[in-house]
Amino acid sequence: MKYARPAKYLSISVLALGLVVGCAGQPKQEAAEAVQPAGPSxxxxxxxxxxxxxxxxxxxxxxxxxxxxxxxxxxxxxxxxxxxxxxxxxxxxxxxxxxxxxxxxxxxxxxxxxxxxxxxxxxxxxxxxxxxxxxxxxxxxxxxxxxxxxxxxxxxxxAASIQYTVVKGDSLWAISGKPDIYNNPYQWPLIYKANSDKIKDADLIYPGQNFSIDRNPSAAEVDAAINHAKTRGAWSLGVVEESDRAYLGGLRVR
Known part of the structure:
Protein backbone atom coordinates (compact mmCIF):
# COMPACT_ATOMS: atom_id res chain seq x y z
CA MET A 1 0.00 0.00 0.00
CA LYS A 2 2.83 2.34 0.67
CA TYR A 3 4.11 1.81 -2.91
CA ALA A 4 0.67 2.52 -4.50
CA ARG A 5 0.35 6.08 -3.29
CA PRO A 6 3.02 7.62 -5.53
CA ALA A 7 1.28 6.18 -8.63
CA LYS A 8 -2.05 7.60 -7.52
CA TYR A 9 -0.57 10.98 -6.85
CA LEU A 10 1.26 10.83 -10.18
CA SER A 11 -2.00 10.20 -12.05
CA ILE A 12 -3.66 13.11 -10.32
CA SER A 13 -0.70 15.37 -11.14
CA VAL A 14 -0.71 14.36 -14.83
CA LEU A 15 -4.46 14.95 -15.06
CA ALA A 16 -4.13 18.36 -13.45
CA LEU A 17 -1.28 19.22 -15.77
CA GLY A 18 -3.39 18.26 -18.76
CA LEU A 19 -6.19 20.54 -17.64
CA VAL A 20 -3.77 23.43 -17.19
CA VAL A 21 -2.22 22.88 -20.62
CA GLY A 22 -5.66 22.65 -22.23
CA CYS A 23 -6.87 25.85 -20.64
CA ALA A 24 -3.71 27.70 -21.59
CA GLY A 25 -3.94 26.65 -25.29
CA GLN A 26 -7.60 27.59 -25.93
CA PRO A 27 -7.29 31.42 -25.92
CA LYS A 28 -4.46 31.19 -28.46
CA GLN A 29 -6.69 29.23 -30.82
CA GLU A 30 -9.53 31.73 -30.50
CA ALA A 31 -7.13 34.63 -31.09
CA ALA A 32 -5.90 32.97 -34.27
CA GLU A 33 -9.45 32.49 -35.51
CA ALA A 34 -10.26 36.15 -34.80
CA VAL A 35 -7.57 37.45 -37.20
CA GLN A 36 -9.23 38.52 -40.47
CA PRO A 37 -7.63 39.86 -43.70
CA ALA A 38 -7.53 43.67 -43.65
CA GLY A 39 -9.66 45.52 -46.25
CA PRO A 40 -8.55 48.49 -48.40
CA SER A 41 -7.21 51.45 -46.50
CA ALA A 159 -35.13 86.48 -72.71
CA ALA A 160 -34.42 90.00 -73.94
CA SER A 161 -37.07 89.78 -76.66
CA ILE A 162 -39.77 92.33 -76.01
CA GLN A 163 -43.33 92.82 -77.24
CA TYR A 164 -44.45 96.03 -78.90
CA THR A 165 -48.06 97.02 -79.59
CA VAL A 166 -48.57 99.24 -82.63
CA VAL A 167 -50.30 102.56 -82.03
CA LYS A 168 -51.84 105.02 -84.45
CA GLY A 169 -49.21 106.79 -86.52
CA ASP A 170 -46.60 104.04 -86.12
CA SER A 171 -44.46 102.67 -88.93
CA LEU A 172 -41.67 100.13 -88.84
CA TRP A 173 -39.26 102.99 -89.49
CA ALA A 174 -40.58 104.97 -86.53
CA ILE A 175 -40.67 101.99 -84.17
CA SER A 176 -37.11 100.98 -85.02
CA GLY A 177 -35.93 104.54 -84.37
CA LYS A 178 -37.26 104.60 -80.79
CA PRO A 179 -34.45 104.84 -78.18
CA ASP A 180 -35.82 101.85 -76.27
CA ILE A 181 -36.00 99.72 -79.44
CA TYR A 182 -32.99 100.02 -81.81
CA ASN A 183 -32.45 103.78 -81.78
CA ASN A 184 -31.83 103.45 -85.51
CA PRO A 185 -34.71 103.64 -88.01
CA TYR A 186 -32.67 101.80 -90.66
CA GLN A 187 -32.96 98.61 -88.60
CA TRP A 188 -36.69 98.33 -89.26
CA PRO A 189 -36.22 95.25 -91.50
CA LEU A 190 -35.31 93.32 -88.32
CA ILE A 191 -38.83 93.89 -87.00
CA TYR A 192 -40.30 93.05 -90.39
CA LYS A 193 -38.45 89.74 -90.65
CA ALA A 194 -39.18 88.70 -87.06
CA ASN A 195 -42.90 89.29 -87.62
CA SER A 196 -43.29 88.35 -91.27
CA ASP A 197 -46.21 86.09 -90.31
CA LYS A 198 -48.11 89.19 -89.12
CA ILE A 199 -46.95 91.78 -91.66
CA LYS A 200 -48.16 91.38 -95.24
CA ASP A 201 -46.67 94.65 -96.46
CA ALA A 202 -43.74 96.28 -94.67
CA ASP A 203 -45.22 99.69 -95.52
CA LEU A 204 -48.55 98.93 -93.90
CA ILE A 205 -49.03 98.02 -90.25
CA TYR A 206 -52.10 98.48 -88.06
CA PRO A 207 -52.80 99.76 -84.52
CA GLY A 208 -53.22 96.90 -82.08
CA GLN A 209 -50.78 94.55 -83.82
CA ASN A 210 -48.27 92.94 -81.43
CA PHE A 211 -44.71 92.53 -82.66
CA SER A 212 -41.86 90.54 -81.12
CA ILE A 213 -38.63 92.52 -81.15
CA ASP A 214 -35.21 90.94 -80.57
CA ARG A 215 -33.16 93.41 -78.58
CA ASN A 216 -29.90 91.60 -79.31
CA PRO A 217 -29.63 90.75 -83.01
CA SER A 218 -26.27 89.62 -84.34
CA ALA A 219 -23.98 92.07 -86.10
CA ALA A 220 -24.56 90.22 -89.38
CA GLU A 221 -28.32 90.55 -88.98
CA VAL A 222 -28.02 94.27 -88.28
CA ASP A 223 -25.79 94.82 -91.31
CA ALA A 224 -28.19 92.93 -93.57
CA ALA A 225 -31.16 94.90 -92.25
CA ILE A 226 -29.51 98.29 -92.70
CA ASN A 227 -28.31 97.36 -96.17
CA HIS A 228 -31.83 96.34 -97.17
CA ALA A 229 -33.35 99.50 -95.71
CA LYS A 230 -30.95 101.67 -97.71
CA THR A 231 -31.22 99.77 -101.00
CA ARG A 232 -34.86 98.71 -100.95
CA GLY A 233 -35.97 101.18 -103.56
CA ALA A 234 -39.43 102.61 -104.17
CA TRP A 235 -42.34 101.44 -102.05
CA SER A 236 -46.10 101.38 -102.38
CA LEU A 237 -48.92 100.58 -99.96
CA GLY A 238 -50.55 97.17 -100.21
CA VAL A 239 -47.83 95.72 -102.43
CA VAL A 240 -45.10 93.34 -101.29
CA GLU A 241 -41.93 94.55 -102.97
CA GLU A 242 -39.70 91.93 -104.56
CA SER A 243 -36.74 93.32 -102.64
CA ASP A 244 -38.62 92.58 -99.41
CA ARG A 245 -39.25 89.01 -100.58
CA ALA A 246 -35.54 88.64 -101.31
CA TYR A 247 -34.63 90.01 -97.88
CA LEU A 248 -36.91 87.46 -96.24
CA GLY A 249 -34.93 84.77 -98.04
CA GLY A 250 -37.58 83.75 -100.49
CA LEU A 251 -40.19 83.36 -97.76
CA ARG A 252 -43.61 83.27 -99.32
CA VAL A 253 -45.74 86.20 -98.19
CA ARG A 254 -49.51 85.84 -98.42
Whole structure:
Protein backbone atom coordinates (compact mmCIF):
# COMPACT_ATOMS: atom_id res chain seq x y z
CA MET A 1 0.00 0.00 0.00
CA LYS A 2 2.83 2.34 0.67
CA TYR A 3 4.11 1.81 -2.91
CA ALA A 4 0.67 2.52 -4.50
CA ARG A 5 0.35 6.08 -3.29
CA PRO A 6 3.02 7.62 -5.53
CA ALA A 7 1.28 6.18 -8.63
CA LYS A 8 -2.05 7.60 -7.52
CA TYR A 9 -0.57 10.98 -6.85
CA LEU A 10 1.26 10.83 -10.18
CA SER A 11 -2.00 10.20 -12.05
CA ILE A 12 -3.66 13.11 -10.32
CA SER A 13 -0.70 15.37 -11.14
CA VAL A 14 -0.71 14.36 -14.83
CA LEU A 15 -4.46 14.95 -15.06
CA ALA A 16 -4.13 18.36 -13.45
CA LEU A 17 -1.28 19.22 -15.77
CA GLY A 18 -3.39 18.26 -18.76
CA LEU A 19 -6.19 20.54 -17.64
CA VAL A 20 -3.77 23.43 -17.19
CA VAL A 21 -2.22 22.88 -20.62
CA GLY A 22 -5.66 22.65 -22.23
CA CYS A 23 -6.87 25.85 -20.64
CA ALA A 24 -3.71 27.70 -21.59
CA GLY A 25 -3.94 26.65 -25.29
CA GLN A 26 -7.60 27.59 -25.93
CA PRO A 27 -7.29 31.42 -25.92
CA LYS A 28 -4.46 31.19 -28.46
CA GLN A 29 -6.69 29.23 -30.82
CA GLU A 30 -9.53 31.73 -30.50
CA ALA A 31 -7.13 34.63 -31.09
CA ALA A 32 -5.90 32.97 -34.27
CA GLU A 33 -9.45 32.49 -35.51
CA ALA A 34 -10.26 36.15 -34.80
CA VAL A 35 -7.57 37.45 -37.20
CA GLN A 36 -9.23 38.52 -40.47
CA PRO A 37 -7.63 39.86 -43.70
CA ALA A 38 -7.53 43.67 -43.65
CA GLY A 39 -9.66 45.52 -46.25
CA PRO A 40 -8.55 48.49 -48.40
CA SER A 41 -7.21 51.45 -46.50
CA UNK A 42 -9.11 54.73 -46.29
CA UNK A 43 -6.78 56.24 -48.89
CA UNK A 44 -7.54 53.47 -51.39
CA UNK A 45 -11.27 53.64 -50.74
CA UNK A 46 -11.25 57.41 -51.23
CA UNK A 47 -9.29 57.13 -54.48
CA UNK A 48 -11.67 54.52 -55.87
CA UNK A 49 -14.77 56.46 -54.86
CA UNK A 50 -13.40 59.64 -56.43
CA UNK A 51 -12.69 57.81 -59.68
CA UNK A 52 -16.15 56.26 -59.76
CA UNK A 53 -17.81 59.64 -59.20
CA UNK A 54 -15.80 61.29 -61.98
CA UNK A 55 -16.59 58.45 -64.38
CA UNK A 56 -20.28 58.73 -63.54
CA UNK A 57 -20.22 62.43 -64.46
CA UNK A 58 -18.49 61.71 -67.77
CA UNK A 59 -20.92 58.92 -68.65
CA UNK A 60 -23.87 61.19 -67.91
CA UNK A 61 -22.60 63.46 -70.69
CA UNK A 62 -21.83 60.48 -72.95
CA UNK A 63 -18.32 61.88 -73.21
CA UNK A 64 -15.78 59.46 -71.79
CA UNK A 65 -12.48 58.06 -73.00
CA UNK A 66 -12.17 54.43 -73.97
CA UNK A 67 -9.48 53.45 -71.43
CA UNK A 68 -10.90 55.23 -68.40
CA UNK A 69 -13.13 52.35 -67.29
CA UNK A 70 -10.27 49.90 -67.83
CA UNK A 71 -8.03 51.83 -65.45
CA UNK A 72 -10.72 51.77 -62.77
CA UNK A 73 -11.09 47.98 -63.08
CA UNK A 74 -7.32 47.57 -62.80
CA UNK A 75 -7.33 49.79 -59.71
CA UNK A 76 -10.08 47.70 -58.11
CA UNK A 77 -8.14 44.51 -58.86
CA UNK A 78 -4.96 45.94 -57.34
CA UNK A 79 -6.88 46.97 -54.22
CA UNK A 80 -8.27 43.46 -53.87
CA UNK A 81 -4.76 42.02 -54.23
CA UNK A 82 -3.48 44.35 -51.50
CA UNK A 83 -1.28 46.48 -53.77
CA UNK A 84 -2.44 49.83 -52.44
CA UNK A 85 0.15 52.01 -54.17
CA UNK A 86 -0.83 50.60 -57.57
CA UNK A 87 -4.54 50.85 -56.75
CA UNK A 88 -4.28 54.55 -55.84
CA UNK A 89 -2.17 55.36 -58.89
CA UNK A 90 -4.61 53.70 -61.30
CA UNK A 91 -7.68 55.11 -59.58
CA UNK A 92 -6.24 58.63 -59.79
CA UNK A 93 -5.46 58.10 -63.46
CA UNK A 94 -9.05 57.03 -64.14
CA UNK A 95 -10.36 60.02 -62.15
CA UNK A 96 -8.14 62.53 -63.98
CA UNK A 97 -9.10 61.16 -67.39
CA UNK A 98 -12.80 61.35 -66.58
CA UNK A 99 -12.48 64.91 -65.30
CA UNK A 100 -10.54 65.91 -68.39
CA UNK A 101 -13.25 64.41 -70.59
CA UNK A 102 -15.94 66.39 -68.75
CA UNK A 103 -13.91 69.57 -69.13
CA UNK A 104 -13.47 68.86 -72.83
CA UNK A 105 -17.21 68.43 -73.27
CA UNK A 106 -18.04 71.75 -71.66
CA UNK A 107 -15.20 73.50 -73.48
CA UNK A 108 -16.63 72.44 -76.85
CA UNK A 109 -20.08 73.65 -75.81
CA UNK A 110 -18.61 76.94 -74.61
CA UNK A 111 -16.76 77.49 -77.91
CA UNK A 112 -20.02 77.08 -79.82
CA UNK A 113 -21.77 79.56 -77.55
CA UNK A 114 -18.90 82.01 -77.84
CA UNK A 115 -19.06 81.94 -81.62
CA UNK A 116 -22.75 82.82 -81.42
CA UNK A 117 -22.52 85.47 -78.71
CA UNK A 118 -19.59 87.32 -80.26
CA UNK A 119 -21.90 88.46 -83.06
CA UNK A 120 -24.53 89.86 -80.71
CA UNK A 121 -25.07 93.59 -80.66
CA UNK A 122 -26.72 95.86 -78.12
CA UNK A 123 -25.07 94.22 -75.11
CA UNK A 124 -25.07 96.10 -71.82
CA UNK A 125 -21.83 96.84 -69.96
CA UNK A 126 -22.45 93.89 -67.64
CA UNK A 127 -23.21 91.58 -70.55
CA UNK A 128 -20.00 92.64 -72.28
CA UNK A 129 -18.07 91.86 -69.09
CA UNK A 130 -19.68 88.43 -68.96
CA UNK A 131 -18.72 87.83 -72.58
CA UNK A 132 -15.12 88.84 -71.84
CA UNK A 133 -15.01 86.55 -68.80
CA UNK A 134 -16.40 83.67 -70.84
CA UNK A 135 -13.84 84.32 -73.59
CA UNK A 136 -11.00 84.33 -71.05
CA UNK A 137 -12.24 81.04 -69.58
CA UNK A 138 -12.32 79.45 -73.04
CA UNK A 139 -8.77 80.61 -73.77
CA UNK A 140 -7.67 79.18 -70.41
CA UNK A 141 -9.40 75.87 -71.30
CA UNK A 142 -11.65 76.13 -68.23
CA UNK A 143 -14.53 74.32 -69.89
CA UNK A 144 -17.13 74.17 -67.12
CA UNK A 145 -16.54 77.74 -65.98
CA UNK A 146 -16.69 79.05 -69.55
CA UNK A 147 -19.89 77.14 -70.24
CA UNK A 148 -21.56 78.35 -67.04
CA UNK A 149 -20.79 81.99 -67.86
CA UNK A 150 -21.73 81.86 -71.53
CA UNK A 151 -24.85 79.71 -71.20
CA UNK A 152 -26.16 82.12 -68.56
CA UNK A 153 -25.47 85.05 -70.87
CA UNK A 154 -27.19 83.31 -73.77
CA UNK A 155 -30.29 82.65 -71.67
CA UNK A 156 -30.34 86.26 -70.56
CA UNK A 157 -30.13 87.52 -74.13
CA UNK A 158 -32.77 85.08 -75.32
CA ALA A 159 -35.13 86.48 -72.71
CA ALA A 160 -34.42 90.00 -73.94
CA SER A 161 -37.07 89.78 -76.66
CA ILE A 162 -39.77 92.33 -76.01
CA GLN A 163 -43.33 92.82 -77.24
CA TYR A 164 -44.45 96.03 -78.90
CA THR A 165 -48.06 97.02 -79.59
CA VAL A 166 -48.57 99.24 -82.63
CA VAL A 167 -50.30 102.56 -82.03
CA LYS A 168 -51.84 105.02 -84.45
CA GLY A 169 -49.21 106.79 -86.52
CA ASP A 170 -46.60 104.04 -86.12
CA SER A 171 -44.46 102.67 -88.93
CA LEU A 172 -41.67 100.13 -88.84
CA TRP A 173 -39.26 102.99 -89.49
CA ALA A 174 -40.58 104.97 -86.53
CA ILE A 175 -40.67 101.99 -84.17
CA SER A 176 -37.11 100.98 -85.02
CA GLY A 177 -35.93 104.54 -84.37
CA LYS A 178 -37.26 104.60 -80.79
CA PRO A 179 -34.45 104.84 -78.18
CA ASP A 180 -35.82 101.85 -76.27
CA ILE A 181 -36.00 99.72 -79.44
CA TYR A 182 -32.99 100.02 -81.81
CA ASN A 183 -32.45 103.78 -81.78
CA ASN A 184 -31.83 103.45 -85.51
CA PRO A 185 -34.71 103.64 -88.01
CA TYR A 186 -32.67 101.80 -90.66
CA GLN A 187 -32.96 98.61 -88.60
CA TRP A 188 -36.69 98.33 -89.26
CA PRO A 189 -36.22 95.25 -91.50
CA LEU A 190 -35.31 93.32 -88.32
CA ILE A 191 -38.83 93.89 -87.00
CA TYR A 192 -40.30 93.05 -90.39
CA LYS A 193 -38.45 89.74 -90.65
CA ALA A 194 -39.18 88.70 -87.06
CA ASN A 195 -42.90 89.29 -87.62
CA SER A 196 -43.29 88.35 -91.27
CA ASP A 197 -46.21 86.09 -90.31
CA LYS A 198 -48.11 89.19 -89.12
CA ILE A 199 -46.95 91.78 -91.66
CA LYS A 200 -48.16 91.38 -95.24
CA ASP A 201 -46.67 94.65 -96.46
CA ALA A 202 -43.74 96.28 -94.67
CA ASP A 203 -45.22 99.69 -95.52
CA LEU A 204 -48.55 98.93 -93.90
CA ILE A 205 -49.03 98.02 -90.25
CA TYR A 206 -52.10 98.48 -88.06
CA PRO A 207 -52.80 99.76 -84.52
CA GLY A 208 -53.22 96.90 -82.08
CA GLN A 209 -50.78 94.55 -83.82
CA ASN A 210 -48.27 92.94 -81.43
CA PHE A 211 -44.71 92.53 -82.66
CA SER A 212 -41.86 90.54 -81.12
CA ILE A 213 -38.63 92.52 -81.15
CA ASP A 214 -35.21 90.94 -80.57
CA ARG A 215 -33.16 93.41 -78.58
CA ASN A 216 -29.90 91.60 -79.31
CA PRO A 217 -29.63 90.75 -83.01
CA SER A 218 -26.27 89.62 -84.34
CA ALA A 219 -23.98 92.07 -86.10
CA ALA A 220 -24.56 90.22 -89.38
CA GLU A 221 -28.32 90.55 -88.98
CA VAL A 222 -28.02 94.27 -88.28
CA ASP A 223 -25.79 94.82 -91.31
CA ALA A 224 -28.19 92.93 -93.57
CA ALA A 225 -31.16 94.90 -92.25
CA ILE A 226 -29.51 98.29 -92.70
CA ASN A 227 -28.31 97.36 -96.17
CA HIS A 228 -31.83 96.34 -97.17
CA ALA A 229 -33.35 99.50 -95.71
CA LYS A 230 -30.95 101.67 -97.71
CA THR A 231 -31.22 99.77 -101.00
CA ARG A 232 -34.86 98.71 -100.95
CA GLY A 233 -35.97 101.18 -103.56
CA ALA A 234 -39.43 102.61 -104.17
CA TRP A 235 -42.34 101.44 -102.05
CA SER A 236 -46.10 101.38 -102.38
CA LEU A 237 -48.92 100.58 -99.96
CA GLY A 238 -50.55 97.17 -100.21
CA VAL A 239 -47.83 95.72 -102.43
CA VAL A 240 -45.10 93.34 -101.29
CA GLU A 241 -41.93 94.55 -102.97
CA GLU A 242 -39.70 91.93 -104.56
CA SER A 243 -36.74 93.32 -102.64
CA ASP A 244 -38.62 92.58 -99.41
CA ARG A 245 -39.25 89.01 -100.58
CA ALA A 246 -35.54 88.64 -101.31
CA TYR A 247 -34.63 90.01 -97.88
CA LEU A 248 -36.91 87.46 -96.24
CA GLY A 249 -34.93 84.77 -98.04
CA GLY A 250 -37.58 83.75 -100.49
CA LEU A 251 -40.19 83.36 -97.76
CA ARG A 252 -43.61 83.27 -99.32
CA VAL A 253 -45.74 86.20 -98.19
CA ARG A 254 -49.51 85.84 -98.42
Missing amino acids: AAVTQALDSARAAIKDAKALDWIWRDTGKFLKQAEAAAKAGDEAKAIKLANKARDQARLAVNQYYLEQAKTLLGKLRNMSGLSAEQKQALEAGTAAVLAAEGKRAYDILSKLEAELA
